[in-house]
Amino acid sequence: MFEDKVVVVTGAASGIGRQTAIEFARQGAKVVVADIDEKGGTEVVAALRNDGHDAVFVTTDLTVEADCRNLIAAVVDGFGRLDVLVNNAGIEITTPFHEMSEHEWDRLVDTNLKSMFLCSKHALREMITARSGAIVNVCSVSGLVAWPGIAAYNSTKGGVMMLTKSLAVDYAKYNIRANCVCPSIIDTPMTDVSNGHDADIKAEKAKLNPIGRLGTPEDVANAILFLASDKSSFITGSALTVDGGYTAI
Ligand SMILES: NC(=O)c1ccc[n+]([C@@H]2O[C@H](COP(=O)([O-])OP(=O)(O)OC[C@H]3O[C@@H](n4cnc5c(N)ncnc54)[C@H](O)[C@@H]3O)[C@@H](O)[C@H]2O)c1
Structure with a gap:
């Protein structure tokens, strides 16, 4: 589906981004993995x-403009084109809002939102x-509804939602589409950290989704590939929930 296409996936050293890079490669794309984690x-x-x-x-440290500029320059120098950008990298900080430091707020906004502006x-x-x-x-379901206890994270994802719609509107005339996916809880290292790797907590969280299980990185990657492909050529500015029905309640 993506033969000869050049795809950049940010935050692809782990979790959803990693699986997305794998799925694009399986569909014939040339894949550029951008991440701050060199080993991964x-x-x-x-x-x-x-x-x-x-x-x-x-x-790439996606919070630094010079790094993002170099990333895109390296892609174009190396492959001669850029067809798809997947802005995936993100972090979660679970410090209660009234105890959150300015530094933590800035880290969240810079990693989850500013990175998408820069790239x-x-x-x-x-x-x-x-x-x-x-x-x-x-994005996340928390760009659509407020997930309890993570106001700052939710705020960054609200920003991602509006960034997506704005890019869709402003760049449609150049034949450029912008969409986002909104996952609920996906079984990745990010949720392992916030859940303390606890199987019981994971099982409880899975019950929040009507489908009754956590999402997998493959679930999200499949939706991303659809939105990046010609099969969605009339879809732009949309938010595709990948949430086992979480936001349907
Ligand atoms: N896991 C979930 O339940 C879930 C749900 C909804 C949305 N999301 C979103 O999905 C995306 C991926 O999350 P994940 O669960 O795969 O997390 P993850 O922790 O497994 O992967 C995140 C990746 O981003 C990279 N990264 C972080 N800061 C970076 C920076 N400054 N520069 C470059 N790379 C950086 C990390 O090194 C890591 O490889 C995030 O935007 C997250 O908010 C996740």
Whole structure:
């Protein structure tokens, strides 16, 4: 489905991003893994190459504009084009809102929202020239409804939601689409950390989804690939829930 396409996935050293990079590669894409985690990113790329796929790792701190600029420049220098940007990297900080430090708030906003501004800004310059492109942002159900206890995280995802719609509106004339996916709890290292790796807590959280299980990174990756593909060519500015029915209640 993505033969000869060049795809950047941020935060692809782990979790949803890692699986997304794998699924794109399986569909024939040349994949650029961007992450601050050199060890994890290098391992993902080594595994992809081992399976015969075309993949590179670019060490990137997505909160730093110079890094994002270099990332997109490296992609265009190396592959000559950029078809898809998946803005996936994100963090969760669970400090209660009234105890949260300014530094923690800034880290959350910079990692979850500013990173998407910086990467999209530089990617869009290439996509405008090409008159073609697709951006898929990894938002969350907490961009739609307030998940209890994580007001700051929810706020960043609300920002991701409006960024997505705004890019869709402003860049449609260049044949560039922007959409986002809104997962509920997905079984990744991020939720392991916030749940303390506790199987009982995971089982309790799974009950929040009418489908009765946690999501998998594959569930989210499949939705991302759809929104990045020509099969969704009339879809832009949309938020696709991947939540086992969580927001349908
Ligand atoms: N896991 C869930 O339940 C869930 C639910 C809804 C939304 N999400 C969103 O999905 C996305 C991926 O989450 P995940 O669960 O796979 O998490 P994860 O912790 O497994 O992976 C996140 C990746 O982002 C990278 N990263 C963090 N800060 C970075 C920075 N400054 N520069 C470059 N890379 C950076 C990490 O190194 C890591 O590889 C996030 O945006 C998250 O908010 C996750």
